[in-house]
Amino acid sequence: MDTPKQNHHETVFKGIGASPGIAIGRAFFLDKYKVKIPQRRLTGQEIDYETTRFKKAVSEAENQINKLVAGLPEELGSHSGIFKSHLMILRDRMLYDQVLKLIPEEKINAEWAISKAVDHVRTLFNQIRDQYIRERVKDLDYVAERVLGIMAGHSAVELGDIKEPVIVVAHDLSPADTVRIKPSKILAFLTDMGSRTSHTAIIARSLGIPAVVSLENITSEVFSGERLVVDGLTGEVILAPDDDILGLYKKKQTCYVRYRDDIISSSHLPAVTRDGLEIKIKANIEIADEIQSARANGADGIGLLRTEYLYLSRKELPSEEDLFAAYKDTLTSMAPCPVTIRTLDIGGDKFASSISFGEELNPALGLRAIRLCLKEPWLFRTQLRAILRASAYGQIKILFPLISGRQEILEAKRHLNEVKNELGAQGIAFDEQIRLGIMIEVPTAVMIADILARDVDFFSIGTNDLIQYSLAIDRVNEHVAYMYEPLHPGILRMINQAVESAHKAGIEVAMCGEMAGEPLYIPILVGMGIDELSMNAISIPRVKRLIRQCDMAPCAGLVKELLDLPGAREVEIALSAFFHERFPEERWLDPGLCQETRTLG
Ligand code: PEP
Ligand code: MG
Secondary structure: OOOOOOOOOOEEEEOEEEEOOEEEEEEEEOOOOOOOOOOOEOOOOHHHHHHHHHHHHHHHHHHHHHHHHHOOOHHHHHHHHHHHHHHHHHOOHHHHHHHHHHHHHHOEOHHHHHHHHHHHHHHHHOOOOOHHHHHOHHHHHHHHHHHHHHHOOOOOOOHHHOOOOEEEEEOOOOHHHHHOOOHHHEEEEEEOOOOOOOHHHHHHHHHOOOEEEOOOOHHHHOOOOOEEEEEOOOOEEEEOOOHHHHHHHHHHHHHHHHHHHHHHHOOOOOEEOOOOOEEEEEEEEOOHHHHHHHHHOOOOOEEEEOOOHHHHOOOOOOOHHHHHHHHHHHHHHHOOOOEEEEOOOOEOOEOEOOEOOOOOOOHHHOOEOHHHHHHOHHHHHHHHHHHHHHHHHOOEEEEEOOOOOHHHHHHHHHHHHHHHHHHHHOOOOOOOOOEEEEEEOOHHHHHOHHHHHHHOOEEEEOHHHHHHHHHOOOOOOHHHHHHOOOOOHHHHHHHHHHHHHHHHOOOEEEEOOHHHHOHHHHHHHHHHOOOEEEEOHHHHHHHHHHHHOOOHHHHHHHHHHHHOOOOHHHHHHHHHHHHHHHOHHHOOOOOOOOHHHHHHO
16 A cells, blocks of 8 residues: 555545445555557558457457356346447447558557547537436446457456555546455545436435545545545545544534434334324436345335336347337336336437437427427327336336427327237237326426326426526536526426415325435425425435324425515425424434534545
């Protein structure tokens, strides 16, 4: 290990808390070499040699990945999908074919061609709205690094070699790095890069290891052997903590472990308020790897299966059989719980190379989601057939995204009915009573929610888009991020109106936007009488626990008060006071309320 930096004063870094928990320990700097990219112009005779060298390196990379999958420990078996996608990327048109084209065309060596191909894909991916999908360009980097490493004659870096429990500090960690870890040897992960949806984050959560990502430059500030405190709840990392801070975080660590054990032990029970109202608590998932975490955290089902991944992760469109197999797998892995499948929310800047309708000036307001599906019925109907066929194997609900008016519902239902008739005529089984819902995420859908409720079985409020479209701010534009205010009274009034309209029409209403999993907002959602909340699996135990401590009447009173306040700031103050008073044991956990640790940090 390196010598620690001398005369360090305590420094606090702020990143994204990607996996909760507190860790105190010494840093282990994973100094992954970045492979240097040699750049050389080839003579005509060298082209064949270079092409063969590249093909051989790809075959060797395949061998390495296959070996790694075969040796995966049982608890990580569900993550093998990541490596299957790496195998696919190795042979993908945009990488493999492109490199084989660039070598002779531009007469450049293989490493240079690889880096050019990767740069091109990165530029395309960076324009994508969906953060999860954008993150997948990382997989391409990992795959390219592996091939480049083989060409340079490097052996793979082994995280499995770590001998004593440490806090791993790295610029980035590939899934291959993360799955080789012996969990008993890792206290926490810290990375410069990453987000809540990066693989490191997903795997850290399933291993129960605290992680803080997106720390930007922690690798240039921290040396191996230095003492660190990691708070995966707030995203804070403290370098060279003094004894007072150490003492404080040891206390927080003990409290957190006790609290987590406690909430996990009851998270398989239903979330029922003290006065008897049950709220279904479900998980949002995008990939099959997340099902295990949904189950472990006590999800009452999948409330939002985002179906874009299968369309965006490959060069050809998935076939009806591919989709059917994936939906049936999800359903059987979650059985007997229900699964809500949202139809394709692709288009605009979430593009697939196989479906392209040209560039749009304003993609978020463009040909997206249900609009694209209604314009391209073949695309929509293939997915509907797959969903309906899977519905014979368990309880599926269908959810249409981005509905802005009644006509879209009628058209979508017409396609659904025609597909049902087709299947019926072919003697293929499906759930004839399949329930149908719409996302409430466009302001006009809120305004006429009473009318729309007549044509569907349930609503699911998508606050991520509802906030974007109501406040007229791009949800991924950091310049207007300060305006993204879930507690804006206008947003609260819209949510309330959607809930009231649903209930007046006798249908259920869920929420599946990020607001649903935010502990501070729970009293509001309970007070409004929401029927279901769907969230990131890791948030489920805490949300269930909070709901069990709520009573309807005071929460409904709180809503009434908040709906009359002039702005988000006033709402936050009143809500925090309510939360503080009702849930005192939550105080030390919440970054917004935990004064003790914040001021000392
Ligand atoms: C939403 O808009 O709140 C939502 C859940 O959908 P997505 O984030 O996939 O757009
Ligand atoms: Mg949405």
